[in-house]
Amino acid sequence: MTISSPKKSAAPSHTKDILLDTAEVLFSRDGYRETSLRALTTEAGVNLAAVNYHFGSKKALLEAVFARRLDHLNRIRMQRMREIDTMAKDGEGVPSVQDIMRAFIAPMFLLREAGEGSRSFTTLIARVLNDHDPSTRDIFLKYMKPVFNECYRLLCGVLPHLSRESVFWRLVFSTAAASRVMCRDESMTMLNKAGSPLPDSGAVLSVLIPFVTAGMEAP
């Protein structure tokens, strides 16, 4: 109890928290649109009307799911990138592309390993990023934008020989690669001739970081 985080730790006691936890899992497993409020409230063991009572609408529930995790995650990423920025300004040499990319990408994978709920959440991010509905995508992009731009700014600083457009697109490619592994699923296995099981986040990260670093540094 004494070392636990914020307030409610083990079992969520309030309907609101139960709904957030359940929505995180079901939205990531089946998709936001494909998850009906009936399936959600049944799984959560609460009444059908609870979502609209506590959050106002289904979409407001989705936004609440994002806010709960991203506020914390993005604070970590921004802090890491600011540390890199400060070190550079203090004359401790030019930061490496790899350090910047790791600050941008790694915290999401660490979150992924933090528990079943947050694991679902990172999958949800990857799914929402590719949603057809702009308003659904924009809920996430609103949180993404400041972190993306800070990373972009740092990269422009250490890759002055590249056009800004090149840096921008390469960073887009990198986020695409990262998000693809975030929601890795059976379709991966279908392509995987080697038949090897899906590796854990640490293993994927050790392939992903060199990949995006080399891509960013390409001539």
Next chain:
Amino acid sequence: MTISSPKKSAAPSHTKDILLDTAEVLFSRDGYRETSLRALTTEAGVNLAAVNYHFGSKKALLEAVFARRLDHLNRIRMQRMREIDTMAKDGEGVPSVQDIMRAFIAPMFLLREAGEGSRSFTTLIARVLNDHDPSTRDIFLKYMKPVFNECYRLLCGVLPHLSRESVFWRLVFSTAAASRVMCRDESMTMLNKAGSPLPDSGAVLSVLIPFVTAGMEAP
């Protein structure tokens, strides 16, 4: 008329063709699940019952949309990769990673520039690849698998110092980057601080190919 391709060129005269063309555009613009048969048949100017009469179901229509384009596209990609393979076996040196990646990725971008319909189609691929419903994804992956595996095989040949798992995952990252630009949209503009307009496929390709090549070749 004499230089036009296959059979029906300018205006599709049959209901079936009109439905394929309209489905391609609406499925890519709004998503497969989000496009109702009502919206589809209204836009196509045909009767609501036409889809089920001609194709049997909505999902069979999606599959027909894929078959019409992918049979041709994948034949081109396989041919290019086989040419690379033959050259290597004839002792004309080891093929470059860049050649292999270009054979795998470029034809899709060429198709994208071939017209409004095929442009929509490449967007549709990228959207379906990230669909929540496995059966929807699998329709595309069934066509993707042989081409992906051939590319994977070639890459293993020229990157013998890498583990097969590394090659596999790097190729997955590359396809993710390619598919991300395929459905580039307003959400890109939202992130793009430089505010530059979305470049054409040739320009994106000239950034994408060096990126994935460097990523594949990373130590």
Next chain:
DNA sequence: GTCTATAGATTGATAGAC
């Protein structure tokens, strides 16, 4: 082959008793 009409099911949201 094309049309109208509708069956049959599911959805998000709400009103009102408790």
Next chain:
DNA sequence: GTCTATCAATCTATAGAC
């Protein structure tokens, strides 16, 4: 805050006249 009951809208798919 939680419940039941229900509304109004949507959907895919089909039956049957023309």
